[in-house]
Amino acid sequence: MEFKELDDFLGTHFIYTYDNGWEYEWYAKNDHTVDYRIHGGMVAGRWVTDQPANIVKLTDGVFKVTWTEPTGTDVALDFMPNEKIMHGTIFFPRWVEEHPEITVCYQNEHLDLMRESREKYATYPKLLVPEFATITYMGKAGQNNEEVIAEAPYKGMTDDIREGRYFDSEYKRIKK
Numbered sequence: 001m002e003f004k005e006l007d008d009f010l011g012t013h014f015i016y017t018y019d020n021g022w023e024y025e026w027y028a029k030n031d032h033t034v035d036y037r038i039h040g041g042m043v044a045g046r047w048v049t050d051q052p053a054n055i056v057k058l059t060d061g062v063f064k065v066t067w068t069e070p071t072g073t074d075v076a077l078d079f080m081p082n083e084k085i086m087h088g089t090i091f092f093p094r095w096v097e098e099h100p101e102i103t104v105c106y107q108n109e110h111l112d113l114m115r116e117s118r119e120k121y122a123t124y125p126k127l128l129v130p131e132f133a134t135i136t137y138m139g140k141a142g143q144n145n146e147e148v149i150a151e152a153p154y155k156g157m158t159d160d161i162r163e164g165r166y167f168d169s170e171y172k173r174i175k176k
Contacts, residue, residue: 001138003081006031006057013148013171014079015137015158016086022131023158024088026077027141027148031055034065035149039158043096045104049149070114071096071103072123084135091128095121106152137162141171 003009013027022041029035032055037047053067058078065077074091095117096103102117137158141148150173160166168174 001081001140003061003063005060006055006063009057009063009079009081010055011141011143011145012081013137013139013141014081014086014135015161016133016135018088018131018133020129020131024133025149025153025158025161027145028055028063028065029145029148030143034067037149037153037157039153042100043103045153046107047149047152048107050108070107070111070118072118074126079135081135081138084138086133086135087131088133089128089130091126093118093121093123093126095123097127098122139167139171141167145171147171147173 010028010031015023015025017023023039025037025039027035032052034051034053035049036051038044048069051067051069053065055063055065058064061080061082063079065079066075068074072093073096076089078087080086099117099121102113107114147167148171157166166174
C-alpha cells in the first residue's frame with residue numbers, strides 16, 4: 001500500500017503504538033471525520049465515532065489530522081504511513097488528567113457528561129503528550145465504513161485485527 005495523495009489516506013484504518021506504550025486504533029472515515037478506539041494508556045477503553053476533524057495532505061505521503069473533542073482535548077496527528085510512523089500531540093485538559101475515568105466510555109452516548117465535566121473541572125494547565133508512534137497495522141476499509149469502529153475495545157482486539165480474525169475480505173466485522 002503506497003500513500004501519496006489524500007485519497008490514498010482516506011478510508012484507511014490504522015493501529016499504532018506510541019513510544020510511551022499507549023496503543024490506539026484510528027480510522028480516516030472521510031475527508032472531515034475520524035473514528036477511534038483507545039487500547040492502552042490513561043484513557044484506555046475510550047472510543048469515539050464521527051469526530052469532526054481537519055484532514056490535509058502536507059506533502060506527498062504525509063498527512064496532518066487535527067481536532068478538538070467535546071472534552072476540550074485537542075489532538076494533532078502527523079501520519080507518515082509509507083514509513084510506518086506517525087507523530088501525535090495530545091493536549092489533555094487538566095480535568096481529563098485528574099479524572100480520566102470519566103472519558104472511558106463510548107463518548108457519543110455521553111456528550112452531555114463530557115461538556116458538563118469540561119465546565120465543572122479545571123482545564124488548565126493542559127497535559128501535553130507529544131509522542132512518536134509505530135504503525136503496526138494499515139487496512140483499506142474504504143470511506144464511511146460503519147463496521148470499522150463499531151464496538152467497545154476489548155483485550156486482544158488489536159491482535160485479532162492484525163491477525164485477520166476481526167474483519168472479512170470485504171472489511172466487515174466477523175465477530176458481532
